[in-house]
Amino acid sequence: MLSPASLGPREVLHVGSAGLRARPVRVVLSALGIAIGIATMIAVVGISASSKAQLLQKLDALGTNMLVATPGQGMFGEEVKLPKEAPGMVGRIDGVRQVGATGDLEVSVRRSEKIPVEETGGITVKAAGVGLLGTLRGAMASGTWLNDANGRYPSVVLGHVAAERLGISRPGQQVAVGGRYFTVVGILRPLPLAPEIERAALVGWTAAGELLGFDGHPTAIYERSTDASVHRVRDLVPHSVDPQNPRNVQVSDPSSALQAKAATEGTFTGLLLGLGGVALLVGGVGVANTMIISVLERRHEIGLRRSMGATRGQIRLQFVTESLLLSGLGGIAGIALGAAATYAFAAAGGMPWVVPLWAVAGGFGATLAIGTVAGLYPAVRAARLSPTLALQAV
Incomplete structure (x- = not known):
């Protein structure tokens, strides 16, 4: 066949x-x-x-090993203040590598004294420690960061959002802070993990106390630890800052928002x-x-x-x-x-x-x-x- x-x-x-x-x-x-x-x-x-x-x-660039300690609420809703020595206490925790702090000031920043005090533009004024920039892994868009020298005088560093709202494009210009003029010495690049710093005018810790009536109590403590010790440090921070009332200290992870966004992407x-x-x-x-x-x-x-x-x-x-x-x-x-x-x-x-x-x-x-x-x-x-x-x- x-x-x-x-x-x-x-x-x-x-x-x-x-x-x-x-x-x-x-x-x-x-x-x-x-x-x-x-x-x-x-x-x-x-x-x-x-x-x-x-x-x-x-x-990866910003790191997921940064924590922020802020005042919580007292048992009866009263205002809580972190101790003046709190940044040093956090820095002594085993595993902590960098510490920076800020303190809120009850003053406003304006382009000039002729602008009404009520028109803040959403910009806050904060006292800033020398180690803040390194802890945030921030960078300067222009100018220099606060140090032990210029931090004693009426000088200010602006977050990039604050600089845009004030119309400041370069260092050397002046802004009115708390009734007197401060010289802008630097402008920061964006800080995705610290949006509150982007909208702030930062003055030196010493100048804030001598010129603006700062009481020295920090309102936010930023710390960087090793990746392996993040969870342990998070548990130790409240007890180190306020051993008698650790519940008065809140600890947050700024990178959690980006992590959640990455997890929900798609x-x-x-x-x-x-x-x-x-x-x-x-x-x-x-x-x-x-x-x-x-x-x-x-x-x-x-x-x-x-x-x-x-x-x-x-x-x-x-x-x-x-x-x-x-x-x-x-x-x-x-x-x-x-x-x-x-x-x-x-x-x-x-x-x-x-x-x-x-x-x-x-x-x-x-x-x-x-x-x-x-x-x-x-x-x-x-x-x-x-x-x-x-x-x-x-």
Whole structure:
């Protein structure tokens, strides 16, 4: 008995791509739906991953080992003050590497004395210790930080938000603080972990006491410890600052907000992926429609191949292969478009460009699955055509 010749991978690829080569415009239009769906999915995952990577980079740069101790509330709601020696007490805790402190002042800062005192612009005035900048891992946009020399005189360092609101662009200008003029010696860069410092005018600890009536009690103590001792230090800070009433001291972690944001990044990714999946499904319907039309148009070809010995299985394989190639081309184009969109978004926002490998592999796998499903019915229909009837229809 005669047996039909088998088709190797090369022959299968050749016959499967014949329909695509003959109708390039239809191929482009059919693959476009698949490309849009995959591009949407890749871009959604890539943008979310890039944004999360940027947050993690910020956390690595800023560190998650900083704690802030502030006064709590007394048992009867009375005002609580931290001891003047509190920064030194915190600095003696084992594992603490850096300590900085600020103290709130009941004075206002204005561009000039002619501006009403009530118009504060949301800017506060704080006494600042010399070690504050290092503890916050801050940097100067311009000028210098407070030190033991300029911290004794009427000099002030402005947070970048405070400088913008006061209209100060460079050191050397003066602002009115508590009824007298202070010289701006520096302007800080943004401090994501200390937004209260960004909106503050900072004066030296000594000058605050001698010129502005500061009582020396800190209202916020910032400390940096080793990563391994953060949790232990957090438990020890209240007892070290106020051994008799540790409940009067509140300890917070400023980096927790960024950590929570990084953890929740991509909350809406599932919804957007669903929209991309709908677009991909619509593209799959378009591929199925294209394949059905292709079967109807190529009945003579199918009948001729069947009459020359091609089996039904080989006809099915031909059209499933054609559907897979069509979907695969759309998937490759969609991956490229999604990666390009992610790159453009990341470059515009100063983010690292991240496209997860699992998203690329999953997206391309989805296109192959869609192509298989979309081509299965047309392939079965083509295989069931009678060679005699197919040749007579021409």
